[in-house]
Amino acid sequence: MADLPQKARAVIIGGGVSGCSIAYHLAKLGWQDVVLLERKKLTSGTTWHAAGLIGQLRASPNLTRLAKYSADLYERLEEETGIATGMRRNGSITVALTEERREELLRQAAFARAFGVEADEISPERLAELYPHLNAEGATAAIHLPGDGQCDPANVAMALAKGARNNGVKVFEDVAVAEVLSNGKRVVGVTCEKDGEPHHIAADVVVNCAGMWARDLAAGSGVTLPLHACEHFYLVTESIDGLPPLPVLRVPDEHAYYKEDAGKMLVGAFEPVAKPWGMDGIPADFCFDQLPEDFDHFEPILDMAVSRLPMLAEAGIHTFFNGPESFTPDDRYYLGEAPELAGYFVAAGYNSIGIASSGGAGMALAHWIDDGTPPFDLWDVDIRRAQPFQANRAYLKERVTETLGLLFADHFPYRQPATARGLRRSPLHEHLKARGAAFGEMAGWERANWFAGEGETPEYRYSWKRQNWFANSAREHSAVREAAGLFDMTSFGKIRVEGRDACRFLDRICAGIIDVEPGRIVYTQMLNPRGGIECDLTVTRLSETAFLLIVPGATIIRDLAWLRRHLDGDAHVVITDMTSSEAVLALMGPNARKVMKVVSPNDFSNAAHPFGTMREIEIGMAMARAHRITYVGELGWEIYVSTDQAAHVFEVLEEAGRAHGLTLCGMHALDSCRLEKAFRHFGHDITDEDHVLEAGLGFAVKTEKGDFIGRDAVLKKREEGLSRRLVQFRLKDPEPLLYHNEPILRDGVVVGHLTSGAYGHHLGAAIGLGYVPCKGESAADVLGSSYEIDIAGTRVGAEASLKPLYDPKMERVRA
Structure with missing residues (x-):
């Protein structure tokens, strides 16, 4: 040794x-x-x-x-x-066989070009030149990336x-x-x-x-x-006479890819229903091994491949290979x-x-x-x-039967996994299901994304155009803007930080002032030393020594880790994940106060309960906390109630709301409302790479309070000036849709991409957020340009704004 x-x-x-x-x-x-x-x-x-x-x-x-x-x-x-290394830039071609796939490929090509990757739709004639052996029957489009290759x-x-x-x-x-x-x-x-x-x-x-x-x-x-691990199949043919070097070919609608190598063809598959392997663990002696053949499993892919590349019908099979590879949820x-x-x-x-x-x-x-x-x-x-429950082997086995095939499936917006569902449910899940909720998954949580109407089935029918729930979500959006909407927000991450040193600790890692009176809610960020945003959150002071942090449900593990890594060893602070202990009902809209007056004897006037404050209330026969805060840009309260009383509070609100236009709303309506208000979403619009000032969140940063992580970077950026700014866009054409990653053109030149997008039903067009370079420029300079958004290769004019296009003065929020 x-x-x-x-x-x-x-x-x-x-x-x-x-x-x-x-x-x-x-x-x-x-x-x-x-x-x-x-x-x-x-x-x-x-x-x-x-x-x-x-x-x-x-x-x-x-x-x-x-x-x-x-x-x-x-x-x-x-x-x-x-x-x-065998690396050669022989390019790649992806062929679409449906109009939906064509839309996806054209959007991907536009995105690629924005980041310096050459990608273009090619004509049938050019396709035949690049891949003469291909049977192009049924092809709706082909995208060529000449810089791709193989090794x-x-x-x-x-x-x-x-x-x-x-x-x-x-x-x-x-x-x-x-x-x-x-x-x-x-x-x-x-x-x-x-x-x-x-x-x-x-x-x-x-x-x-x-x-x-x-x-x-x-x-x-x-x-x-x-x-x-999953079994992954491919075959390699015998040598084919006269076979020239060819680009890598992908035909995702037939679940297959093709690679020419030394005069042979490799045909591989990402079949829709995969075969998990190694449920009892991977053998310790596994070394250059392969798994037993399962030609019956591969045969449907091969039948399509022979039709797509007729030369395969005459080629002998040199190797039929089955080897394991790792897949994630x-x-x-x-x-x-x-x-x-x-x-x-x-x-x-x-x-x-x-x-x-x-x-x-x-x-x-x-x-x-x-x-x-x-x-x-x-x-x-x-x-x-990664969520702790995802280490469960039964969960993983079921989920990876799907995820292997999703590599070549249509990557539709809002696509939800079909397997390993129903694991994390709020106490209101069955209530929402009975009222027509169509559920989506986030970090294992089942969340109502939209609600089906009478006679409608709460199931997704995916498309790159308006999906089957578009009108449903529009009605929910309008209810929030005009009357009242009720959201189940139980999946919020909830972290309790308490102890003698809790205030001092949070003041050091948050950019806002945390030392406020009990009952106050502080919107703030945790920054890294570069001024990038590690967490976007609210901090509610519950008492002199206790605070409640509300973070995105998807980032709860990340945020807990950030807190614990920055906790001094001798600090008297306890950090506890409280996510599952409370349900959250968000009542939002101009009629929210009217509904609250019916269900509670407490005073919800501006004087008694101003924006940015929390207090304990009676509601129905329950006790809860009402936080006056919003993510949709309307008057409203987030109601935090213990899980055992959540169903009662939901029923009380639903009954009282009938007279005031209360509508059950899903996450799609929440997203479209927050985009109209230009509220940022962590992981899309703001990340650890995005400086808090360039993200337009300087109002939440209080450098005057003293030292905190990221303060020096904030002061330096204020002195140097911004290099880019997060801008809100509204398309001038009400028809196209935005999702994210669409290129932004300023005066005809690509300068960035959208970080998020959705349809703004109140504003009457698709809305997006994205960063625009602005070094040495004023706000007037940025807004003085002409903007377009590239949607699948088509440029669509857009209005740009540095202020929220909806309620820029926060008048509705503070009503």
Whole structure:
């Protein structure tokens, strides 16, 4: 065991492409004493049998940025290391067979061009030139990305490993990690085994890149890492005479992809109903193995493939392959520091895009480890989005039967998962279901997204155009603006922070003034040292020593981790997740006060209960807290009530509201209302990469209160001036729809993209938010330009505003 060190600065577990990439990039950052441990041989888990498709376009700007980085890195690795990666930019073509898919591809192409990825719709003639063997019958569109390509996955990993070794990383094969060690707060090392002998390596950082084994390894340290292996099928033909080099071809409507390699064709599938594997754990001796053939499962895909590429009918099958790959509940991989344990980092669950992602993901995680913070917004793949319940194996088995196929399914807006549903329900779930709620899922919560009318079925019929619930949501939106709407907001994250030092603690990590009198509600942000927004929240002072923090339901794990990481060891503060202890009913609209007067003897006048305050009330026969705050831009109260009394309060409000136009409303109406009011949404409009002043939230930042995290960055930005501003847009044409990621054109030039979008039913057109560069410019300069939004290749004129287009003076909110 003399060759294994006693200590290391970082230990990386797993010798696939992901682990090798992180080792390579840490070494490039100057890290010494980095050790990579592979239980068997490098690439022997999943990497060796990956298809090696390198697509640059991903679902968000930063994930696209990482994929582009991977492609560029793999091109230059051969010169650096002498190992050929097989990387060639032969391009890719995606063919649509429906009008809905055509709309999706055209939107993706517009998004790609906004981020420097060449992507264009090509004519049938050009398609025939690029892919002469294709039967294009039924094709409605084809998108060509000439910068995409393919590589040799195993050689990419080997080149990264050699580059890491060349820069001082120690790589060991046949060393299995048995346990990650900790002191209860952070990692301190690993216990591993080589040749049957145990060995301990002390370490400051441990990175779990264990692929299919990553979930169980993480569980041993109390870390939630929800992923599950699925069987993944492809076949490789015998050599085909005269077959020229071809672009990668994807025909998602037939669930298939095609790759030419050395005169052979590889045909792979992402079938709609997948086969989970390894329910009892992944065998420890799995090494360059494959799973039993299941030709019956693959045959429907192959039948369509033979019709699409007739030359396959004459080609012999050289290899029919079935190998496992890891999939996650939302088809996005995991990256970052685990919230449960400091120094424990993760890069796993790549959902069959590990080769295309690992170059960039390794670079990003290396910087995250080195700096202690992500290099840019990575919330889409942040490990802190994982919910503890998602580690349940029965849940994962059911969900991944769907997520593999979703890679090639239509990526419709508002699409909801069909599997593993109904796990987290508010106490009002059955009430809402009985009244026609169509539910969506968020972090496992079942939330009413819209309500079906009499005789209607509360089910989604997806489209890129107006979906079947558009009119329903419009009615709900109008009720909020004109009468009253009632929302179930139980899924809010609720964190109680209390103790002798609670106020001092919160004042240090929040940008607003937290030391207010009990009953006051403070809208604020938690900032990082760059002035980026880590959390967007309200803080309600319940008493001298107790505070309630309301955060987005999707970010509760992230926000708890941020709070706990910044808590001094000797501080008298207790942090408790209270999310499931209370239901929340949001009563919003101009008639809200009238409804409250019917159900409660308390005084709800402006004098007795002004905006931004909370107090305990009687409601029906229950006791609750009424918080006068809003996310829709209307007079209203959020009513917090213990879960056991929630159904009673709902029934009382529903009965009293009948005379005042009360309508049950869903999350789609909430989103359209908040966009009209230009309220920001964390994860879309504001992230840890977005400076709080450039996000237009300077009014919530109180630098005069003294020191807090991010204060210096705020003062510096005020002195330097803004580089960009978040702008609200309203389309001049009332017909098109906005979702997010649509390019923004200023005076004919692409300058950014929409961070969120929805239809503004009161304003009469689609509304979006997006950042526009403004260095050295005044507000008048920004608004003096002409703006257009690119929607699937069509430019649509837009009105721009730096103030909310709806109720800019907050008159309705404070009515």
